[in-house]
Amino acid sequence: xxxxxxSSAISERFRVADLDLAVQVRNPTGNPxxxxxxxxxxxxxxxxxxxxxxxxxxxxxxxxxxRGHGESDRVARGADSAGGYHMDQFADDMLRLAAxxxxxxxxxxxxxxxxxxxxxxxxxxxxxxxxxxxxxxxPRWETAGVERILGFMQAHPDGFADYAEAAEQIAAYQPQRRxxxxxxxxxxxxxxxxxxxxxxxxxxxxLAGGMVDESERYxxxxxxxxxxxxxxxxxxxxxxxxxVSRATVDxxxxxxxxxxxxxxxxxxxxxxxxxxxxxxxxxxxYVQGLDSPAMPRHAGAVQP
Numbered sequence: 001x002x003x004x005x006x007s008s009a010i011s012e013r014f015r016v017a018d019l020d021l022a023v024q025v026r027n028p029t030g031n032p033x034x035x036x037x038x039x040x041x042x043x044x045x046x047x048x049x050x051x052x053x054x055x056x057x058x059x060x061x062x063x064x065x066x067r068g069h070g071e072s073d074r075v076a077r078g079a080d081s082a083g084g085y086h087m088d089q090f091a092d093d094m095l096r097l098a099a100x101x102x103x104x105x106x107x108x109x110x111x112x113x114x115x116x117x118x119x120x121x122x123x124x125x126x127x128x129x130x131x132x133x134x135x136x137x138x139p140r141w142e143t144a145g146v147e148r149i150l151g152f153m154q155a156h157p158d159g160f161a162d163y164a165e166a167a168e169q170i171a172a173y174q175p176q177r178r179x180x181x182x183x184x185x186x187x188x189x190x191x192x193x194x195x196x197x198x199x200x201x202x203x204x205x206x207l208a209g210g211m212v213d214e215s216e217r218y219x220x221x222x223x224x225x226x227x228x229x230x231x232x233x234x235x236x237x238x239x240x241x242x243x244v245s246r247a248t249v250d251x252x253x254x255x256x257x258x259x260x261x262x263x264x265x266x267x268x269x270x271x272x273x274x275x276x277x278x279x280x281x282x283x284x285x286y287v288q289g290l291d292s293p294a295m296p297r298h299a300g301a302v303q304p
Contacts, residue, residue, distance in 0.1 A: 006030070007052035014064070014100065016093045019073035023064040023097070026055035032130065032287060033060040035098055035105035037113025041153050041202055043070035045188050046110070049276045050283065057284055062105065064097060066090055066112075068203040070188065075205065085206050087218055091116045098128045106287060110135035110272065111243070115222060122225025131232040131290055133283055136241050136271045138248040139222035139255070145242035145269060146215070154207060159190075159199035166190060166198060176240065176268055226255045233259035234286045236279065238267030260286070 009024040024044055034054060036047040044063035051061040065072040068085055075084030094116050098105055107129045109117040114137035121127050152173050160166040163183040171180045190198040233256050237244045253259055262282055267274040 006058075007055045009048075009051075009063075014097060016067070016096050017089075019067055019075065021064050021067065021073070021093060021097070022071035023062060024051075026051055026061040026063075027058070028060060030055060030058050030060035031103070032290075033062065033101045033103050033105040034283075034287070035094075035101065035107050035129075036061065036063045037094060037107060037109040037117060038063075038066065038069070039111030039113060040206070041069070041149070041200070042110070043188060043201060045070070046272060047108070050108075050272055050280045053280045054284060054287075059287065060102070062097070062101065067093060068206050070201050074203040077205075085203075087116070087119075087215075091119055095120055095124065095128060104128055104130045106131045106133060106290075108133040108135065108283065109137070111137050111269070115139075115218070118222055118229065119225045121231055122228040127229075127231050129231060131286075132229070132234070133286065134233065134235045135279075136237050136244050136267075136269050138235070138244055138252040139226045140219055140248050140251060141243050142245050142248065145244075148242060149269075150207070153200070153202075156200075157204075159193065159197035161197060163187075163190070163198065174268075174270065174273075176266075176274060223255065226252065229256050230258075232290060234282075235259055235261045236271060236282060237261065237263050238269060238271045238274065239263050239265040240267060240274075241269040241271070243269040 006027040009026050010028065012023045012025060013020045014023045022044070036044065036051055038044055038046045043065045047063045051063050055061045067090065068074050090112070098107070107117040109115070109132070114134040117129065117132050117134070118139060121129055121132055156169065160169070163186050166186055167180045171177065189201050191201055192198055235249065235252060237249060249261060253261060264271060264275045264278050267279070272279045
């Protein structure tokens, strides 16, 4: 029988090449193992709802803050001229964390996390993942959508006077959300500076070259890697996303013929946050079906 305490998170520190990552594990003895990788500018907390539900369903669920995000260490200043953050570093961190699991995990990756998962699954042999669940991301993306995300991240360099101001700005950025974030929800996402103002949890150096400048140049590598993915893949996209489009999805499905695609009609790029119940339901269904006969590639739109 599944008990509620399976969804409780155990916090750990995980050492990678040059720093420590903040990791949370739910249902440590569960099977299968799911490794959740968040998007650029997010934290592992973005998966709390889904990871808790999947842990209660019997899965081992591992979430983490990527380097420079949340409670994970930041790269030391002066590490290099581009701020010390590069995509290969993030990919190596993910690979090390996957290898540390008791079995090859199913990677659930959103945005940046999904891109890194694609590269690893296509380039590393044997593949370190049992399967991929890609959350509103394809090897080629719509530039306008990415620029909107980066624009919001760059819009408040001086931070916010209080949590109410931060909640107001987030609500303006995410008008599809019905409820504003509470102070309790915002506390893990903001840090109070010596001037008393609240600033985002991520290292500002993430926006100073490196990661951001590399993204467009990464696309040929991503496309080549996607064509070499040999494991099962589920692509979940939001019908209202401005990052993934019908054209990018169709291209991905040609590159990865074994992939299955499901579109959530009420979701934007922030899919797990917009439609968490529907998202979690689809992931549970997919995970449970991995050992079953092949499912249809296109499931169409599903209701939240």
